[in-house]
Amino acid sequence: MVDRSSKLKLLRIIAFIRIITLIIALTILAIGGSNIYIVIAIVILNACLNTVYMPLTESIAPTFIQKDEDIVSANSWVSLASQVSSIVSSGFSVIMVMMKDPKYSLIFVMISVIISFVSLSRIKADDKPQIHSDTSSFQLRLKIKEGISLIYKNHLVSIMIPIALVTNFCYWTIWLLMPKFSVDIYGKYSFTYNFMDIGVTIGGILGTVVLTKLGKRIGKLHFYPVYLAGQALSLLLLGLLSLVPFVNIINVILVGVIWFLYGFFNSITAIIYFSAVQMSASKSDIGKTVGAVLTIFSVANPIAGITSPFLLKLAGLRPLIIVLGLIMFLAALIIYTPPCMKVLIENEK
Numbered sequence: 001m002v003d004r005s006s007k008l009k010l011l012r013i014i015a016f017i018r019i020i021t022l023i024i025a026l027t028i029l030a031i032g033g034s035n036i037y038i039v040i041a042i043v044i045l046n047a048c049l050n051t052v053y054m055p056l057t058e059s060i061a062p063t064f065i066q067k068d069e070d071i072v073s074a075n076s077w078v079s080l081a082s083q084v085s086s087i088v089s090s091g092f093s094v095i096m097v098m099m100k101d102p103k104y105s106l107i108f109v110m111i112s113v114i115i116s117f118v119s120l121s122r123i124k125a126d127d128k129p130q131i132h133s134d135t136s137s138f139q140l141r142l143k144i145k146e147g148i149s150l151i152y153k154n155h156l157v158s159i160m161i162p163i164a165l166v167t168n169f170c171y172w173t174i175w176l177l178m179p180k181f182s183v184d185i186y187g188k189y190s191f192t193y194n195f196m197d198i199g200v201t202i203g204g205i206l207g208t209v210v211l212t213k214l215g216k217r218i219g220k221l222h223f224y225p226v227y228l229a230g231q232a233l234s235l236l237l238l239g240l241l242s243l244v245p246f247v248n249i250i251n252v253i254l255v256g257v258i259w260f261l262y263g264f265f266n267s268i269t270a271i272i273y274f275s276a277v278q279m280s281a282s283k284s285d286i287g288k289t290v291g292a293v294l295t296i297f298s299v300a301n302p303i304a305g306i307t308s309p310f311l312l313k314l315a316g317l318r319p320l321i322i323v324l325g326l327i328m329f330l331a332a333l334i335i336y337t338p339p340c341m342k343v344l345i346e347n348e349k
Contacts, residue, residue, distance in 0.1 A: 008125040055291035076212040168300035199256035203263025229332035230265035236325030
């Protein structure tokens with residue numbers, strides 16, 4: 001869908017559907033409908049919209065650049081907007097919960113989506129690609145297969161998929177254990193988990209800002225393993241810090257700093273990687289390629305959710321974080337091998 005459509009118009013359509021959904025939800029609330037069913041319906045619909053929205057936002061930057069060397073900077077601005085909205089929405093969500101009335105929350109969200117829709121309407125839409133084919137179920141299945149085949153044909157994507165799956169699995173396993181980590185080890189300080197969440201978000205914003213300013217100097221693809229190693233070392237430090245026998249406020253601050261560092265390096269690696277993927281794919285195949293990559297990446301999350309309880313029982317909380325951090329670091333070292341570095345340098349823009 002992303003490859004077949006004007007990307008700006010597709011964003012407007014998604015925003016419009018969200019507005020209609022919220023209006024329906026408010027109407028159901030007004031006539032005394034069940035809050036639970038409304039929540040379930042909105043979550044399911046948003047999940048469906050995100051299957052288009054995610055590859056759309058990850059592939060929209062090339063639409064607006066004039067020179068290939070501006071791709072990292074363009075993606076940095078897109079990522080910065082996402083990071084800022086994330087931390088702002090976290091703050092507003094606290095207010096919404098305190099209100100204890102879903103009507104006000106839905107009204108506030110609807111106003112924000114309307115502002116988004118109006119803002120998108122003021123931007124000149126990009127041209128719809130000239131693709132002459134129908135949208136039958138057979139054609140859609142064929143497009144999905146094409147997206148998967150594009151991964152194998154694209155050397156940059158194919159060599160990075162196994163490494164990305166390993167690192168994503170390690171990250172998600174650790175992140176899913178963070179509520180237990182914050183309670184079991186730092187339970188004395190009830191704000192620890194929130195502090196970690198804020199740290200990783202602010203780190204992501206700063207990493208994006210730095211890349212926006214210095215993208216042409218530090219955004220080269222051959223630096224990718226360095227930033228990936230930075231992510232791994234951050235999580236390794238998190239595990240090592242948990243071994244400290246005493247717990248005080250300094251430890252909690254260090255935990256927040258570590259997640260800040262992870263967010264910083266993670267935002268840079270994500271922007272550099274997807275910028276390279278965008279430039280290594282043809283204009284007509286960007287959506288299929290990015291969509292296929294995101295589909296494969298997303299597999300790591302549920303696998304981590306399923307296996308984390310067993311791994312926790314097998315290794316224990318502290319050793320598990322250390323081991324997963326080491327595995328991530330080894331994955332980063334693999335990229336330094338000559339075959340991988342050769343592909344990275346060949347795809348540099």
